Amino acid sequence: MSTVTIATTRTRRPAAKGLVLPQTSNEGLTVAERFVVPNLTIKQILDVVPYVTSAGSRYATLLRTQALALIEIFDAAIFAVLLWVAHTYIPEINPTNVHLQHPSLYTSAHVLAWSIYGFAAGLVKMGWFVLGHECGHGAFSPNQTVNDIIGFIIHSSIGVPYFSWKISHKLHHSNTSHLTKDQPFVPYTREEWGLQPMNPEHENAAGSWVSLELQEAFQEVLEYSTSWSIVSLTGQLFIGWWAYLLADVKGQHRNHPTWANHFLPTSPIFTPQQSKQVLMSSVGVICWFIAIAYAVQTFGFVAVFRTYAVPYMWMTHWLVFITYLQHSDPALPKYEASAFTFARGALSTFDRELMGGPGIVGKISNYLCATATHGICETHIVHHSCSRIPHYHAWEAKTRVDELLRSHGIQPQGNPATWSEAMRILRECKFVESEGEVRFYKNAKGQAARVPVFSQ
Numbered sequence: 001m002s003t004v005t006i007a008t009t010r011t012r013r014p015a016a017k018g019l020v021l022p023q024t025s026n027e028g029l030t031v032a033e034r035f036v037v038p039n040l041t042i043k044q045i046l047d048v049v050p051y052v053t054s055a056g057s058r059y060a061t062l063l064r065t066q067a068l069a070l071i072e073i074f075d076a077a078i079f080a081v082l083l084w085v086a087h088t089y090i091p092e093i094n095p096t097n098v099h100l101q102h103p104s105l106y107t108s109a110h111v112l113a114w115s116i117y118g119f120a121a122g123l124v125k126m127g128w129f130v131l132g133h134e135c136g137h138g139a140f141s142p143n144q145t146v147n148d149i150i151g152f153i154i155h156s157s158i159g160v161p162y163f164s165w166k167i168s169h170k171l172h173h174s175n176t177s178h179l180t181k182d183q184p185f186v187p188y189t190r191e192e193w194g195l196q197p198m199n200p201e202h203e204n205a206a207g208s209w210v211s212l213e214l215q216e217a218f219q220e221v222l223e224y225s226t227s228w229s230i231v232s233l234t235g236q237l238f239i240g241w242w243a244y245l246l247a248d249v250k251g252q253h254r255n256h257p258t259w260a261n262h263f264l265p266t267s268p269i270f271t272p273q274q275s276k277q278v279l280m281s282s283v284g285v286i287c288w289f290i291a292i293a294y295a296v297q298t299f300g301f302v303a304v305f306r307t308y309a310v311p312y313m314w315m316t317h318w319l320v321f322i323t324y325l326q327h328s329d330p331a332l333p334k335y336e337a338s339a340f341t342f343a344r345g346a347l348s349t350f351d352r353e354l355m356g357g358p359g360i361v362g363k364i365s366n367y368l369c370a371t372a373t374h375g376i377c378e379t380h381i382v383h384h385s386c387s388r389i390p391h392y393h394a395w396e397a398k399t400r401v402d403e404l405l406r407s408h409g410i411q412p413q414g415n416p417a418t419w420s421e422a423m424r425i426l427r428e429c430k431f432v433e434s435e436g437e438v439r440f441y442k443n444a445k446g447q448a449a450r451v452p453v454f455s456q
Contacts, residue, residue, distance in 0.1 A: 032208040035177045035333060035450040037438055038410055041115050042343045047387045048400040071374075071392075072131050072154070081125045083307065086117040088359035114306045122314020124370035126322075129158060129315060130374045130391065136166035137387040156284030158315065161245065163277035164262040168269050173387055177327070179432070179439070180255050183269075184244065185327050187334060187441060189434040195221065198433070205433060207440070207448025215445040222430045222444040232425050233419075236324070241316040313372035322377045325352055325417045330441045331451035346384035347405070350414030352377050353400065357416050366416070381405070381412050 090113045092098070092107060100106055134140055135151025148163075155162035170182050175181035190198070195218070198205065202214040210218070223231065236250075243249035248269075249262035256268040263282045265275035295304045317329040326349050333348050354377040356366030369376050379394035382401050390399055403414045415421050428449070438452035 016267060023341055032206065032448055032451045033331070035331075035438075036409060036450050037333070037339065037452055037454050038344055038347050038408065039455065040343055040347065040405075040408060040410075042346065042385060045343070045401055047345075048404050049386070049389070049397045052242065062337060072128075072150075075124055075127050075131065079128075082117060082121050082124065086114065086307070090114060091317070092116075114310070118306065118310030119314055121286070121311035122318065123369060125158060125311050125315035126318040126373045126376075127155060129160065129319060130376045132158075132160065132162065133169070133376075134390060136162065136169060139388050139390045152280070156281075156288055157287045158312065159285055161262050161278075161281035163274075164270070164281040165245075167274055167277070168262065171269070173384060174342070176384055177332070177348035178340050178345060179334050179336055181337075182345075183252050184323055185250050186252050186254070187429070187432045190431055191434050193221070193431050203446055204375060205436065206305050206451045207442045207446060208431075208451055210446040215447075218443070218446040219444050223427075229426055237317045237320050237422075238313055240320040244320075247343065249336075275356065276412070318373065321422060322354065322373070322417065325414070325425065326350060326377065326424060328425050328429050328441075329414060330443065331411075331414075331423075332440075333450075334432055334439045334441075336435075336437045343385075347410060347412075349380050349384055351380050351402075351412050352414045352417040352421075354378065354417045357418060362416065377417050386428055388449045 044391055080178040090110060093101075093109045093113065095106070098106075098108070098109075122143040130153035132151045137156065138144055138147050140147045140150055141321075151166070152162045153225055155165070171181065172183040175183075179186070198215055199214070202211040203209060240250065245252070245262040248256065251260060258268055260269045261267045262269070263278070263285070265272075265278040292308070294305065295308070299307075329350060332350065333344075333345060335348070353362075353366045354373060356362050373392040375394055376383070376391065379391065379398045382389060382394045382397045385401065386397075402412050415424075428443045431442055432439040433442075436452075440448045440450045440452070442448050
């Protein structure tokens with residue numbers, strides 16, 4: 001039987017360590033769940049997915065390329081059908097064909113119909129993004145040149161700097177949940193929030209005990225109103241993608257001496273050897289902007305906005321939304337370099353059912369959203385364990401990997417990825433401590449949901 005020790009949480013003040021509470025009061029004590037830091041290796045995970053090692057035959061790799069090519073064509077066809085339906089039938093909502101009681105209702109009906117189109121087309125575009133993302137991981141073809149050509153075309157057509165983002169995304173996969181090397185949604189520390197230093201008389205480092213007085217002090221700084229939380233989350237979801245590309249907002253602010261930008265070869269994300277790839281990516285996005293400008297001049301701003309821009313904004317929303325919920329949760333660990341391994345990073349994420357929920361409605365909405373986005377939200381642990389697995393194999397791999405993880409006491413499934421869940425995460429994930437080998441988010445009261453332990 002294995003023994004368990006509390007993971008080291010070093011503080012500047014040596015008084016309270018681990019779960020030791022002041023003797024004066026148990027007010028503010030919470031029941032933090034014990035999290036056993038996993039010791040699984042990537043080999044153990046991949047051993048339960050046999051085709052990962054057997055897919056190197058000519059037939060298998062050729063089949064993989066052909067399958068993904070057909071899926072790309074299918075995605076483009078769905079988008080074309082949605083566009084045709086919108087342009088054909090929405091104008092038919094007029095006084096000649098449809099009787100509405102007030103003229104303004106026709107405008108409202110048009111706005112509603114185009115909004116539904118934009119939402120649906122945005123999901124399809126997110127699926128298009130996922131295919132380009134798989135090219136960046138080498139999951140499209142065994143030939144990396146083919147991967148890069150197809151990926152560059154796909155991502156440039158939706159305003160994504162293919163090579164630049166591929167480079168930073170590779171850093172993310174290599175250092176998932178590494179506190180000083182991971183790239184997106186890096187948590188802020190107590191000091192970065194400007195909070196008072198830890199006081200052992202009012203709290204412990206694990207976050208399982210915080211005095212009521214200190215909880216109130218934390219809340220004054222960290223807790224926002226519901227209305228402001230909605231505004232903040234909406235801004236993050238709809239402009240967060242470009243804020244990240246242009247200024248590394250929510251990115252790795254500790255390991256970059258200057259602000260990072262995905263379009264400049266001199267950005268700290270890149271090495272001098274990668275300059276040509278960065279410039280090529282920037283040229284691809286510039287061509288995308290020129291194409292949009294030409295479309296506006298040819299068809300008019302309104303037509304381009306409702307036909308292309310709205311679906312594009314939904315696509316960037318889904319991209320930020322999915323990534324945020326995959327890697328942010330009070331139950332997910334963040335690692336210092338001394339405790340980090342690739343396998344621990346891969347397992348420090350959640351699979352979530354995109355727009356899922358209880359009942360038949362939740363099942364239908366998840367099926368539609370997961371199908372459109374190729375399961376990128378539902379099979380994320382498998383993707384981080386072996387990013388070369390194509391999405392159509394990831395579902396089978398997930399079943400086998402989940403069985404392995406649960407046999408080791410690891411829960412791979414998070415709550416469904418919904419907007420209410422994103423609001424919960426925004427409120428529960430405020431900061432991490434500045435020291436400690438394994439850290440968990442603390443909420444607006446300074447409380448942590450989990451306490452890390454190492455098995456020996």
